[in-house]
Amino acid sequence: xxxxxxxxxLAGALADSVDPGERxxxxxxxxEVEQADASLLADLDVQAVGGGVRTGTVSxxxxxxxxxxxxxxxxxxSGPLRLLGDG
Amino acid sequence: MRYEKLSxxxxxxxxxxxxxxxxxxxxxxxxxxMVSVDDTPKPPRVVVFLHPKxxxxxxxxxxxxxxxxxxxxxxxxxxxxxxxxxxxQLSEDGxxxxxxxxxxxxxxxxxxxxxxxxxxxxxxxxxxxxxxxxGVVDTGIEVGHPDFAGRILQVWDQTLNGTGVVEGAYGVELxxxxxxxxxxxxGHGTHVAGIAAGADPTxxxxxxxxxxxIVKSDLMDAHIADGIRYIFRVAEERNMPAVVNxxxxxxxxxxxxxxxxxxxxxxxxxxxxxxCCAAGNEGNLNIHAQVLVQKGRTRTIACAMARRGPNxxxxxxxxxxxxxxxxxxxxxxxxxxxxATPFQSIxxxxxxxxxxxLPEGAVRIITPGPDPAxxxxxxxxxxxxxxxxxxxxxxxxxxxxxxxxxKVSKGTVDVWTxxxxxxxxxxxxxxxxxxxxxxxxASGAITLASYTTKVEWxxxxxxxxxxxxxxxxxxxxxxxxxxxxxxEKPDLAAPGxxxxxxxxxxxxxxxxxxxxxxxxxxxxxxxxxxxxxxxVALLLQRQPDLKPAAAKTLLRKNSLIPGQKTGVFxxxxxxxxxxxxxx
Numbered sequence: 001x002x003x004x005x006x007x008x009x010l011a012g013a014l015a016d017s018v019d020p021g022e023r024x025x026x027x028x029x030x031x032e033v034e035q036a037d038a039s040l041l042a043d044l045d046v047q048a049v050g051g052g053v054r055t056g057t058v059s060x061x062x063x064x065x066x067x068x069x070x071x072x073x074x075x076x077x078s079g080p081l082r083l084l085g086d087g
Numbered sequence: 088m089r090y091e092k093l094s095x096x097x098x099x100x101x102x103x104x105x106x107x108x109x110x111x112x113x114x115x116x117x118x119x120x121m122v123s124v125d126d127t128p129k130p131p132r133v134v135v136f137l138h139p140k141x142x143x144x145x146x147x148x149x150x151x152x153x154x155x156x157x158x159x160x161x162x163x164x165x166x167x168x169x170x171x172x173x174x175x176q177l178s179e180d181g182x183x184x185x186x187x188x189x190x191x192x193x194x195x196x197x198x199x200x201x202x203x204x205x206x207x208x209x210x211x212x213x214x215x216x217x218x219x220x221x222g223v224v225d226t227g228i229e230v231g232h233p234d235f236a237g238r239i240l241q242v243w244d245q246t247l248n249g250t251g252v253v254e255g256a257y258g259v260e261l262x263x264x265x266x267x268x269x270x271x272x273x274g275h276g277t278h279v280a281g282i283a284a285g286a287d288p289t290x291x292x293x294x295x296x297x298x299x300x301i302v303k304s305d306l307m308d309a310h311i312a313d314g315i316r317y318i319f320r321v322a323e324e325r326n327m328p329a330v331v332n333x334x335x336x337x338x339x340x341x342x343x344x345x346x347x348x349x350x351x352x353x354x355x356x357x358x359x360x361x362x363c364c365a366a367g368n369e370g371n372l373n374i375h376a377q378v379l380v381q382k383g384r385t386r387t388i389a390c391a392m393a394r395r396g397p398n399x400x401x402x403x404x405x406x407x408x409x410x411x412x413x414x415x416x417x418x419x420x421x422x423x424x425x426x427a428t429p430f431q432s433i434x435x436x437x438x439x440x441x442x443x444x445l446p447e448g449a450v451r452i453i454t455p456g457p458d459p460a461x462x463x464x465x466x467x468x469x470x471x472x473x474x475x476x477x478x479x480x481x482x483x484x485x486x487x488x489x490x491x492x493x494k495v496s497k498g499t500v501d502v503w504t505x506x507x508x509x510x511x512x513x514x515x516x517x518x519x520x521x522x523x524x525x526x527x528x529a530s531g532a533i534t535l536a537s538y539t540t541k542v543e544w545x546x547x548x549x550x551x552x553x554x555x556x557x558x559x560x561x562x563x564x565x566x567x568x569x570x571x572x573x574x575e576k577p578d579l580a581a582p583g584x585x586x587x588x589x590x591x592x593x594x595x596x597x598x599x600x601x602x603x604x605x606x607x608x609x610x611x612x613x614x615x616x617x618x619x620x621x622x623v624a625l626l627l628q629r630q631p632d633l634k635p636a637a638a639k640t641l642l643r644k645n646s647l648i649p650g651q652k653t654g655v656f657x658x659x660x661x662x663x664x665x666x667x668x669x670x
Contacts, residue, residue, distance in 0.1 A: 001438075003436065003455065004457075005459055007458065007459075008455050008466060008467040011453050012451055012467055012469060014438065015453075028308075028309055028312070028347035028350075028351075030350070047254065049253055051354050052350070053350045056309075073459055078308050078309030079308055081311065081525075081526075083226065083275045083335050084334050084336055084367060085279070085614055086610050086611055
């Protein structure tokens, strides 16, 4: 794992002691578009579309594998947003 | 009873009648089209609009004692007089899709639209949003609402099980009659869509002839990003310009537009593709603390946290801190009984996350190396308080974050609480600025503050209400900028307090806010955003290749803080409240 490419929230999520084989994490994957390996991204359930910022739902092992790729610059955990109206 | 076919007001009246008989109908007779509220000589009846299924014959309804009137209009809607006792059976009838009671009409001033000169602009410029897509990524839409009749092109419901779309292999894409499978059970998305593009004669949306593409989202920011791309792809396939409404936000980011969702927005916008975002509703909340750290000295931030009772579910209070790439800090957490974790420095190799157990709860501190996006340092602290017995003395004090400088050049540290429902800051470190997080912080988005145009209203039952807001002023709740890097946000303000727009029949309507059986009042920067989305739709109708920066410049030039000259920025107002008059 190249921890320098992982944001703080994802690092925290990876520390959870749930069976890593069962876990899937919604993430953003920042890639260098020209160098990105489309088939590897597809194998790891990362979207084929999206330019330099892709989305996907990957396993902890998948995060590990992604950060080892030189064309992956950043992997960020997706989080929930809130509605900004009442009622 | 098929309640989903009834308008909320009719559902309430039917329930009241079933529970208490004709006496319960007195209050409803003031508002609904009640023919008789006495059960002699005829039972109480109500005048309704019947929305039949396409091509359905309603003649058989006479068997239920229902008088269906006249010929169907082009939309197929008929009027009818229905005995209250027959509403149940009528709702079960397969030929009927919706039952809406007739109402006693009152003249109601559409204050918010007029306040920013929308009707005048639309009339003068002869613009309606026709040929433009308004995209809404939110809680969905009530597909059958008459305010959107015939204008919802597609729905991507991310919450249904399915194979999804090109942008994401989850959820179900729906069009035509199948769109009714997707329901807005919250009502937020329907209301937002109504402000931007509803076609009601009284509560007219800003762009009432725009087409709609809807993403019902699970609100995960990665899926919101997929939704934005989906809308722009659909628009491109139809060769139409599009503007996307994002009335949502969070505080787990750097508040500088460097987060991933903001990056997606910056990448997705372009000529004929524009995104508008809400600033946030934390103007009155202590969600931001700021301290100046010195080398070798410790600064403390006090955190007031919700108390967890013995039977309460577990929750986590999370704090998100950012400081300059030139500085290095150590982070510690102190529990209410003054027990502290060790100071944790930046952990640039291996996992940056460490767990600690304190008497009053579990603590996780995450201190990675520089963030790859903006180069600054970020730390996250998560506290899961242990349950406390109701008979035990309250913890003596608060949780505190301790920050110690080990290498200091700038020294400023900004910390946000991620969920204000479980924790807020207290004390002298609280600051009222930089409260606009992702996606409102996105450079490529137009970000909206809320302006108050209404503080008094009557609900449909004639009850008067007053809001605790200042009229004709920026709304107290509207979140302040600027961004952490000093960039100007919000961009401008639009009406966002007590706005009347479409009500989803599938959501829990609050009677105090119902203005009629189809519309309700809501407040928030969520409501300000679709006003400007609608205006952008009008501008895109006039110029389909309008660029986001040009749209922002035009909107800013036509905004004004009362008592100031045009072009003055304020972190609460942005460039002021928009006026459509000069667009």
